[in-house]
Amino acid sequence: MKFVIAPDSFKESVTAMQAAEAIEKGIKQVFPSAECVLIPMADGGEGTVQSLVDATGGEIVTCQVTGPIGQPVEAFYGLLGDKKTAVIEMAAASGLHLVPREERNPLITTTRGTGELILHALDSGVTHIILGLGGSATNDGGAGVAQALGVRLLDQNGEELGDGGGELHKLVEIDISSLDPRIQQVTFEVACDVDNPLTGPKGASAVFGPQKGATPEQVALLDQNLAHYAKKLKEYLDKDVDKIEGAGAAGGLGAGVLAFFQCELKRGIQIVIEATELSKHVQDADFVITGEGRVDFQTIHGKTPIGVAKTAKLYNVPVIGIAGCVTEESKIVHEHGIDLLFPIIPHLAPLEEILQEGAQNMERTARNVAMSLKLGALWQKSK
Ligand SMILES: Nc1ncnc2c1ncn2[C@@H]1O[C@H](COP(=O)(O)OP(=O)(O)OP(=O)(O)O)[C@@H](O)[C@H]1O
Numbered sequence: 558m559k560f561v562i563a564p565d566s567f568k569e570s571v572t573a574m575q576a577a578e579a580i581e582k583g584i585k586q587v588f589p590s591a592e593c594v595l596i597p598m599a600d601g602g603e604g605t606v607q608s609l610v611d612a613t614g615g616e617i618v619t620c621q622v623t624g625p626i627g628q629p630v631e632a633f634y635g636l637l638g639d640k641k642t643a644v645i646e647m648a649a650a651s652g653l654h655l656v657p658r659e660e661r662n663p664l665i666t667t668t669r670g671t672g673e674l675i676l677h678a679l680d681s682g683v684t685h686i687i688l689g690l691g692g693s694a695t696n697d698g699g700a701g702v703a704q705a706l707g708v709r710l711l712d713q714n715g716e717e718l719g720d721g722g723g724e725l726h727k728l729v730e731i732d733i734s735s736l737d738p739r740i741q742q743v744t745f746e747v748a749c750d751v752d753n754p755l756t757g758p759k760g761a762s763a764v765f766g767p768q769k770g771a772t773p774e775q776v777a778l779l780d781q782n783l784a785h786y787a788k789k790l791k792e793y794l795d796k797d798v799d800k801i802e803g804a805g806a807a808g809g810l811g812a813g814v815l816a817f818f819q820c821e822l823k824r825g826i827q828i829v830i831e832a833t834e835l836s837k838h839v840q841d842a843d844f845v846i847t848g849e850g851r852v853d854f855q856t857i858h859g860k861t862p863i864g865v866a867k868t869a870k871l872y873n874v875p876v877i878g879i880a881g882c883v884t885e886e887s888k889i890v891h892e893h894g895i896d897l898l899f900p901i902i903p904h905l906a907p908l909e910e911i912l913q914e915g916a917q918n919m920e921r922t923a924r925n926v927a928m929s930l931k932l933g934a935l936w937q938k939s940k
């Protein structure tokens with residue numbers, strides 16, 4: 558009997574690997590000789606580096622880079638087991654959590670540190686980079702990343718632009734002659750957390766600027782600046798990126814990577830499914846178990862459990878979901894490949910307590926799931 562156990566992390570409770578291990582423990586109490594293949598998953602958001610490092614036997618690399626407001630920050634990325642792939646969450650270097658609320662100002666915040674992480678990964682010899690976009694403090698269209706990698710963004714006096722989305726209206730010329738040549742040799746897969754375009758009412762500035770500290774006037778300014786930047790990207794690089802879905806992710810870094818790198822914007826879950834070779838493991842499984850912290854209406858929009866379920870259904874493998882908690886709308890997941898869904902909370906308690914006892918609650922739920930499977934098999938036999 559083979560189980561593939563492929564959950565996401567449960568935010569603020571357990572990593573994906575801890576969730577998988579807890580579920581395995583529960584299963585093994587009922588089926589001690591079952592084969593359990595543990596595949597920690599992620600959807601491109603927070604936790605993706607940890608899950609892919611755990612899934613491939615890789616390592617976390619830490620290094621100091623420029624933070625969003627120019628301060629040094631200790632950031633990290635994942636070097637996967639193949640030693641050829643780096644996984645970078647841009648938020649590790651340029652995330653909103655790195656800027657105290659009173660200092661949030663997307664006119665000046667930069668993605669330079671994300672570029673420095675890319676450089677560090679290139680120095681360690683990778684040929685493939687998975688980049689997760691989202692949770693940023695920035696609105697610079699990826700200008701900081703480009704500059705860190707050698708692109709020159711010049712004003713009318715031939716001077717380099719300063720940091721932040723507030724500078725972009727000064728852009729006159731883009732000079733890529735000093736772009737690090739390794740950029741042309743690596744393949745990029747980019748996971749966006751949203752599919753917003755770069756500019757306009759659904760663009761990066763209008764939708765995500767306010768949460769980064771922009772006033773309505775600043776939102777208007779930032780939006781104009783990104784529109785000007787997009788025009789220059791078209792003029793100098795012949796890349797028309799403004800309206801592409803995902804171009805507005807991470808303050809327009811989506812647009813920047815499309816313009817400066819050879820890359821594809823993909824669903825995060827799809828990238829993780831490929832990197833973990835989920836299909837290969839699932840095709841001869843008897844059951845697939847997946848899960849996430851909260852299963853709600855969002856789950857069907859590109860989240861891990863549905864990505865895993867769709868892969869399992871390609872091979873007609875039954876799928877069991879284990880969730881921290883579920884909302885009323887969660888039943889929609891049954892139309893998307895999850896056959897059974899179990900929340901794990903056993904009693905009423907403060908959230909902090911519930912989050913702390915995540916692993917034991919998962920283990921108990923998994924044991925109950927396994928007992929139901931055993932009961933079902935016995936009943937079937939007796940018919
Ligand atoms: N051990 C747990 N028991 C019960 N509920 C949990 C547990 N862990 C997490 N949750 C719930 O899940 C929520 C977080 O959901 P989840 O881990 O799916 O992250 P998300 O932000 O919804 O997803 P994503 O990171 O993919 O966008 C928490 O706020 C909490 O309500």
Ligand SMILES: O=C(O)[C@H](O)CO
Binds near residue numbers: 693807
């Ligand atoms: O970083 C951001 O701007 C949001 O998470 C959307 O990508």
